[in-house]
Amino acid sequence: MNPRLALAVSAGKLAGVAARRAGRGGGTALPGLVAERVDPGLVGHLASQLQRGRVTVSGTNGKTTTSRVIASILEAAGMPYVHNREGSNLMRGLASTLLGAAGPSGAIPRAVHSFGLFEVDEATLPLAVPELRPTVLAFTNLFRDQLDRYGEVDTVFALWSEALAKAPRDATLVLNADDPSVAELASGWAGPVHWYGLEDPSFSTAAAGAADARWCRSCGGSYRYERRYFAHVGLWRCRGCERRRPEPQTAARDVTLALGDAAFAVEGAGSLQMRLTGAYNVYNALAAVAVARVLAVPSSAIIAGVGAARPAFGRQEVVEVQGRRLHLLLCKNPAGANQVLLLLASVGGEGLKVATLLNDRFADGQDVSWTWDVDYEVLAGKVERCWAAGDRAEDMALRLTYAGWPRCDSVVHEPGALIEAILAGSEAGEDIFVIPTYTAMLDLRAELVRIGAAQPFFEAE
């Protein structure tokens, strides 16, 4: 064992212990940060032990859920793996995860039989790929993030292309055939590509959401859709050149969505049922199924694993408060918000009670104008009661008014006040749909933990 690596591992582990002693929670980033200082090649040295294969999962939406479904499938297959489930998806989070898996000398137990499963942030991918040397790189989709955060679509695409240029040549790309930006990643890739996509004519929702990919990256032509599932995702074809949506090897058919679960069929894998719902989660599960097939996981384990997967923190989590079921439906960007609204419009029925929380901190996007790109209008006439909360509750209330929703019951900043208002405006046994931005979800969840309705994050996991 490399002595510098061993030193880095002990330093990192020590930092983790110190952070926990000091009461700084799990201290998920610190061990990785410290260890990387001692050995900058730490991630590469540790990851290279995972000889069964190393999978990265990237995409602007759905990478957390996709990774969790893959983990659930590997679990069902009894295949050991290392996963940055709790660590962040930045370099230091990857480092912390690998440190946590390694023993004091830096050796990961059972490493030769283990997979590495890594959710990787868009901008971190070019840094992570040379270290992780992935055997499978999965991409979910490419939507724009809130604009002032500079997740501009072109920037993200350039980062991913840069990452692919550094990837092992024989790695397999697992790509969403229905997203033309993701599909474009295959151009210039000489290695194997495994495509996944939706084959369900009943699913078309042409009206839903602004397209975040409009021009072909090869020729500049515009896209034409034989079928559009949502935003720019569907059966696309370039008007200017030969590019068109590739035939998926892993295709979902017969999709049915309900409020808390969904089902779909994959040829060669069978009928899948899951406790996640919404078209976006069908895509997330499908990406996971595609990765599992590339990893040669048996169908029985795929079916069991997809069925056992549970929503990530704040994403379709149900929290009970005095008999009311609060469905937490995190939305991090316009595409995510549109998906949540479409789900409610299609399966939520009439007389909905909906709370929307809008924060404008760095992680949410400081510019709240994106709310005007979201189709809150799809729920006009279906919402019976609504509440607005968060730092920018007033902006949210105005948006909902202009979308034809009823006047908000209350417009408050604090999550505690929101919960009181919801309790006053609902009865035990009712479903309340709560749509928060990222930090608003953290605040609300902290309040739910405080009043004893929800478990803290690490226990809920």
Add this chain to the structure above:
Amino acid sequence: MSTPPAYALTAVHLYPDILNIYGDRGNIIALRYRCEARGIALQVREVTVGDAFDPAECDIILAGGGQDREQRRIADDLQARGPALRAAIDGGLPALVVCGGFQLFGHRYVDHQGGVIPGISVFDLETRHPGPRADRCIGDVILDTPEGEVVGFENHGGRTYLAPGQAPFGRVRRGFGNNAEDGTEGARTANAIGTYLHGSLLPKNPALTDELILLALRRRYGPDVTLPPLADDAERAAHATAARTAERRSRAAG
């Protein structure tokens, strides 16, 4: 009580499929909401590259923002419409053009490599991009305008310089404005307004929205038309929150 006259207006949204990255849809939604609340029928026509359209037949023009690539896509088409648009705006046609649309309503946009995209010279101004290493102008904005306080959010790389004599849309109280130097924001010529304040500009600034509607109504139905006031509590609350946020962040930034 007399029945109110049945007014009808046509708004033209220029290049909605190309210039639309900054929540510009909010401006259309606000116009529609505030027209409908007064029984004014508002028809929104989308006009994109190649579509036939006579500015003389419409009542309000709107255009939004895009990245350089999108601006190039519309440049030729916009050039061809330049004379008709200029004539209509000289004749009092109300317009609201934002970000990329604002830049191309000036004389030209010069990108960071010196490439020029010609504009249609509705406004006497030009925009230059100072290069990829220059910071973008991003953040909350509060303006003082002849219509009162206006709040919004800006996000632009290009710096816009008004020619002497060209009126700005407003003066910057918080934020960068046209070029982060001279305190001007946007431009105003006759009833045409250009600005960097994107997306949710009209919803949170109802007086401005009403002014555009009233200008359009008077142009079509005569100078005596008036606009009944609306309650506006939601609009005022959102405006106040945006202004408070701008003040807080500007203090935090020192």
